[in-house]
Amino acid sequence: MTADRQIASAARRILAVVVAVLAGLTASAAMLAAPAAASTTDVATDCTPDGTTACVSPIVLDENNEPLPGVDVTISGQGFEEVVTSTDGPVSVAVPEVGSYTLTLDPATVPDGMQPNAAERQVTAQLGSTARGAFSITAGSAPAETGSTTEPSETADGEGASTDDEAEASGIGADGSTENVSGWPAFSQVWQQFGSGIRFGLLLALASVGLSLIYGTTGISTFSHGEQVTLGALLGFVSINWWGLPVWAAVLVTIIVCAATGWFQDVVLWGPLRRRGTPVMQLMIVTIGLSMALQYAIQMVIGGRSQRVLSSNARPVEIAGVTLSAASWLSMLVALVVIGVIAWFLTRTRIGRATRAVSDNPALAAATGINPDRIVRIVWTVSTGLAGLSGMLLAISFGSFTWTLGMILLLLMFAAVTLGGMGTAFGALAGSIVIGLVVEMSTLIPGMPSSLRYASGLLILILVLLFRPQGLLGRAVRVG
Structure with missing residues (x-):
């Protein structure tokens, strides 16, 4: 038995x-x-960065570097996921955590006969700033990639410090990443x-x-x-x-x-x-x-x-x-x-x-x-x-x-x-x-x-x- x-x-x-x-x-x-x-329903698109808020903004541009509306981009990372649709103006979303986020462009929403330069962008959200990832959509072959950037926090007169200078001083890459020169992440x-x-x-x-x-x-x-x-x-x-x-x-x-x-x-x-x-x-x-x-x-x-x-x-x-x-x-x-x-x-x-x-x-x-x-x-x-x-x-x-x-x-x-x-x-x-x-x-x-x-x-x-x-x-x- x-x-x-x-x-x-x-x-x-x-x-x-x-x-x-x-x-x-x-x-x-x-x-x-x-x-x-x-879904893109009820997504806040007017995020204002401050000392307690981090924002992520996907940017979709045509071949003339003009905003291209109607393209869906998924913002995901840190357990967060939202889909936003590009408009004629800036679109930004408040994210719950600082850290790395992935912007994924939906190719099904790209106008016929046009091609994006990349399907994904990696950005790093930080408090008091807007992490931007740019996509360029052109007819025919794709141009050189446009990197993602992190906007510095604005001062009272609307001017901010240099992103590149701040990045170099803090060890954060100009694209908002925290990687060292070897490509591996910092401690x-x-x-x-x-x-x-x-x-x-x-x-x-x-x-x-x-x-x-x-x-x-x-x-x-x-x-x-x-x-x-x-x-x-x-x-x-x-x-x-x-x-x-x-x-x-x-x-x-x-x-x-x-x-x-x-x-x-x-x-x-x-x-x-x-x-x-x-x-x-x-x-x-x-x-x-x-x-x-x-x-x-x-x-x-x-x-x-x-x-x-x-x-x-x-x-x-x-x-x-x-x-x-x-x-x-x-x-x-x-x-x-x-x-x-x-x-x-x-x-x-x-x-x-x-x-x-x-x-x-x-x-x-x-x-x-x-x-x-x-x-x-x-x-x-x-x-x-x-x-x-x-x-x-x-x-x-x-x-x-x-x-x-x-x-x-x-x-x-x-x-x-x-x-x-x-x-x-x-x-x-x-x-x-x-x-x-x-x-x-x-x-x-x-x-x-x-x-x-x-x-x-x-x-x-x-x-x-x-x-x-x-x-x-x-x-x-x-x-x-």
């Missing part, structure tokens, strides 16, 4: 790994399609991205820990967990912008409602299916259908464009040489506290120890008097509440969110859980930190488009499956 249980356990792990790879491929396809869902930028990676990893961990707990107690790799994250961002947006609640109250509402959805799902869906003995594979197919239903329900509420949870511009705060918004620092503190509470819950409380017992061996746990169904219901409730909190904190920290947030993060959550060890809550935490660092710091590689940074999670997922399938903290299982 022991050998049979080992074989069954190994089969479940192998099945979960295969499903994780399929999830990564599905999320990658959704990520590549996500920019098309953005200050590496340290900044390291801090951003820790932030992203902590917020990702809130969702990944729940996903790992669900797998450990039920054997299900749930595809709908990403939409629980998006639901949290949506509830935060609705609570603050529609209901007028303060942020702390919106956080409580988000956690309670998202946790209630997890409880409700187990009562009406997962519990009855478990009692009927439904195979794990069929349960995972149900999660795919639930994921699609939640995706389009959320899109019906907020539409295809991005939404800002906090309408005010981010207030930057520098700690230990890392500049992030005040909301980001507060979100990281909340994440650390919640992760500490979860660790205490799993190791020091009776229900937490019962959860670990059910995760290790449900039959043995039931023989000792533990009710596995009750534990699984608690896990669903807690996990969806954590996912909702993660979604709201991500939306606050990165400034905005779209209905595709969950699809993009699902790949990274599966990668984090696989890297840490399937079914291991502490492994999910470690894996999330690694994934967050890799995603944010991969943008420092020269020539690496920021739009591909999430694909690094898929690379890690593949490498882990090839060389250490049990993950960092998982246990190897002998088969046969």
Whole structure:
């Protein structure tokens, strides 16, 4: 019987790994399609830089260096994404974070018979200035590229200091980048991205820990967990912008409602299916259908464009040489506290120890008097509440969110859980930190488009499956 249980356990792990790879491929396809869902509606185009505001401005010029209206440019980076349309005048957008942003021109909006000189521009947003990226669109062959520039902050009489002189003195390139002469980023930028990676990893961990707990107690790799994250961002947006609640109250509402959805799902869906003995594979197919239903329900509420949870511009705060918004620092503190509470819950409380017992061996746990169904219901409730909190904190920290947030993060959550060890809550935490660092710091590689940074999670997922399938903290299982 022991050998049979080992074989069954190994089969479940192998099945979960295969499903994780399929999830990564599905999320990658959704990520590549996500920019098309953005919209140019309600984009502020009159950003004024000051000591607390950084602006990004795409410039589209024709062959006579005159503004060319009607061309769409996507501004993305630091978790922010907006699509703006060029006009006869200047167009600028306030971005939530200082740092590197990618301007991507949509070739479908270029007039017939004309060709842009480049498809992408990299700019660096700084407080008190407007980072500009210029595109030149001409008939026939493209001319030499026009570099991106960073406008200095204006003085009272409208005059500013020389951009080139300031760049040379500060070590920042004239195009707004912080690279050294070898083309690799300076230490200050590496340290900044390291801090951003820790932030992203902590917020990702809130969702990944729940996903790992669900797998450990039920054997299900749930595809709908990403939409629980998006639901949290949506509830935060609705609570603050529609209901007028303060942020702390919106956080409580988000956690309670998202946790209630997890409880409700187990009562009406997962519990009855478990009692009927439904195979794990069929349960995972149900999660795919639930994921699609939640995706389009959320899109019906907020539409295809991005939404800002906090309408005010981010207030930057520098700690230990890392500049992030005040909301980001507060979100990281909340994440650390919640992760500490979860660790205490799993190791020091009776229900937490019962959860670990059910995760290790449900039959043995039931023989000792533990009710596995009750534990699984608690896990669903807690996990969806954590996912909702993660979604709201991500939306606050990165400034905005779209209905595709969950699809993009699902790949990274599966990668984090696989890297840490399937079914291991502490492994999910470690894996999330690694994934967050890799995603944010991969943008420092020269020539690496920021739009591909999430694909690094898929690379890690593949490498882990090839060389250490049990993950960092998982246990190897002998088969046969």
